[in-house]
Amino acid sequence: MKKRVTLVAPFYNESGNVLEFFQRVRQIADTMPQYEFEVVAVNDGSRDATWSELLQAQALHSGVHLVDLSRNFGKEAALTAGLDRATGDAVVPIDSDLQHPPELLPDMLAHWEKGAEVVLARRVDRQGDGLLQKLSAVSFYHFHNKISQVKVPLNVGDFRLMDRRVVDALRQLPENHRFMKGLFAWVGFRTVTIPYQPNERVAGVSSFNLWKLWNLALEGITSFSTVPLKIWSYVGLVVSLLALVYASVIVVKTLVFGIDTPGYASLMASVMFIGGVQLIGIGVLGEYVGRIYHEVKRRPVYLVREEHTTGSAAGVAEDRVERA
Template sequence: MQGKPVVSLVVPFYNEGATIEMFFDAITSAIDNIDAVEFEIVCIDDGSKDDTLARLLAVSRSDSRVRVIELSRNFGKEAALTAGLDAAIGDAVIPMDADLQDPPELLVQMIDRWRQGADVVLARRTDRHGDSMAKRGTANLFYRIHNRVSHVEIPSNVGDFRLMNRASVDALKRLPERQRFMKGMFAWIGFRTEVVDYMRPARASGTSKFTGWKLWNFALEGFTSFSSVPLRIWTYIGLCGTLLTLSYLAFIVIRTIIYGIDVPGYASLLVSILFLGSLQLLSIGILGEYIGRIYMESKQRPLYVVRQTYGDNHES
């Protein structure tokens, strides 16, 4: 790999055995036509329960560019992606998914932009017809809300698929948090950034591992990782509630002085108690999200555990 710059492709796998042959056929077809750089393909098996690892090892034995990192269990995509970034040795690193929704033919454009001076090259989805209408709508809503409340703006319709030079990868590796929201971390480091657009195809095989519940928790992770606005909002809600209460108290006192004492209604009292109680529980839940993050960070556990690495004389 000496003499030419090296580009590392970082690909997490979790139960993707059915797509591996198609993925490597597409990848090798794309990179074999790029002569300006050398490639390594860092594959992370994130505790797959199917034959993903066996298929990856078979590929690594036939292609010296392929390295396989086997994690000791399923740690999640963010941790697997971090493991790949830590292991990549390239002058530039490109994280991508194994489902071929990140088209390999886009690699040549990204590498050209990097060689022309860009530190980071983002792949932006202009057409997400491969995703459901609900997923497209909720994704757009997430980006709008997150960018309004956070001090770090995440580019809309940009996922993990991007090229990062060595300086930006090293900067990312310096971020120590255990609860990782990679989209926000990618945006936080900055660097000179360019964008290439593409149409996002449907998955080559299988189904997404992100259920609606996981996507909701992922969105909460994004909000709490890069913004304290949810906490500040409840300060203002409490202030408004106090002012309304004092105003209502003044109204009751004045009305009592003028009209005398009456018997208040049970329904209005019950609604007021339930409403204020619900607000308190919701605010406690938001506080719990942030306290939970502090708790997880304070343990200082490693993000992932590598069981074994394979390929390119790195077996251990």
Template sequence: MNATQTRHTELIRPRPSRPLISVVVPCYNEEEAVGVFSAAISETLSVADFGYEIVFIDDGSSDKTREALIALAQHEQKVRVIALSRNFGKEAALTAGLDHARGDAVVVMDADLQDPPALIMAFVEKWREGFDVVYGARADRARDTFAKRLSAEGFYRFFNRISKIKLPDDAGDFRLMDRRVVKAIKSLPERSRFMKGLFAWAGYSTIGVPYARPERAAGETKFSFWRLWNFALDGIVSFSTAPLRIWSYVGVVIALLSFAYASFIILRTLLTGVDVPGYASIVVLILFFGSVQLISVGVLGEYIARLFTEVKRRPIYLVDEVYDNEGESSQSHQERYSVKSAS
């Protein structure tokens, strides 16, 4: 058993002879990429021995992404478009895609073709072997900047150290999931969703398939450093209480140091009769303790904010319209107003 394989049952669950594979693609301002992506997927999967559908999620794009997707849906029988009412974020868009996918297995991938469509064939092969989750493991990050490689490596190491859930190294959202895994993820009620963590939390038999990640086919990345920072923070807060524990330990250490310093001052004054001078040191200590308190309150505030989001019970997303080759169709009340969560 290699390092990328987490578990595999000896009794392989039967798969349909000709399964339907749903390809879920969240899109935000990808008007330049969606046409190229759809053509690449169709070319790759047209010779496959399984059926497929492409479910595009327009996450409130401000360019002509929706128009481009509608045009695709009108001419491609296998294309469906779920247009959200505004930009809810990638995690919400992924959730919408899983909710609307109809396949026996679901592949999640980006529209920029950095997730190679040809790898879907390898995913399906591993799925037929009995694995419930097959993810793409990036063989290298040579095309990433040094800062991005360093921050990604640091995040994965830190997350896996403080969380009971372990994220596979160099794994993104690109993966195939069996229908029962998708069903399990859809049943999770939280509003603040870190999908990589939810995928890992679900468990099931998992294996990674190494691949080289190419350049974007078109457009530019929508993830700035600040968005990546907030994304990492959401993941840590969603799956670990370690930050709260850490600041409790920091408080204990500072309290012990303060007690030791106070004892030193008292003993020196009693033994020598000399007051310990140091207005500057007092000011520094006040500023230091004040900053520690503000940081600890901020950490606590992150968790309280998550509670605030959960108790409001807003939907994760709202669907504006659904499009396919038969034209525009409206959503039912239940589909449009999911009670699961808001981002």
């Protein structure tokens, strides 16, 4: 039997990219007849014509599994929905805007056949990103890897090939707040890295902005490190020592020079400084408590509104979703 390769592609307002995406994937699949290709396309609550174009693509191409989520749950949830339904011996998360080139699949599969269980695709440059986005990305990776035991590879996104056993391991992780880059790194397995040059988007604009990237960074930091909580213990100790030193200076000055009229400005500066430190510490604590609050409710990561499965993968997909 042929080995099956599943591509997991989240779609969010990607009208204009859909048919081109499936055409490019089909062209690559036709050059590798030794594999059976399947595409799990997850519509993450798109508000444009993405879903209708996905239905059209399914009518034109075989081995297409469509999942329509009930609303926009975010890329991490859409990716999870796709991985839950992936039936392949090898699974490749890939962006639907074609910035992840499908032409890299033969190289990925060649490394997989040689024994690699994870094949990472590392961006060789970030020419398409603005200066602020480049700096923020590099800063996040360095900061995250400094404070976390789980190291996220620099310039490596979701684009990668994973062996079946890696996907099965990922599906055992129960958390609702899912920082997929961190989860990919956490499970480990034998890994190789290959470089690639990202393509330009075929149509549309990216839905990511600085606010979403900031929230994703917070998710990554709080999901894999408690260092921010520990830091505030040391900050509190330092502030307390400074306050003790300042109080000692005031006592000595009073004993030596007598009672001095207190200064309103210095008093207000001290109160505001200590109050600000306390509020920041409470805010950091609140980020962790908020994530605990969401986790203990045990809501599902996503909800499916509609699903269409065609081809021989249907029975396997239904069986794996039921066992999940």
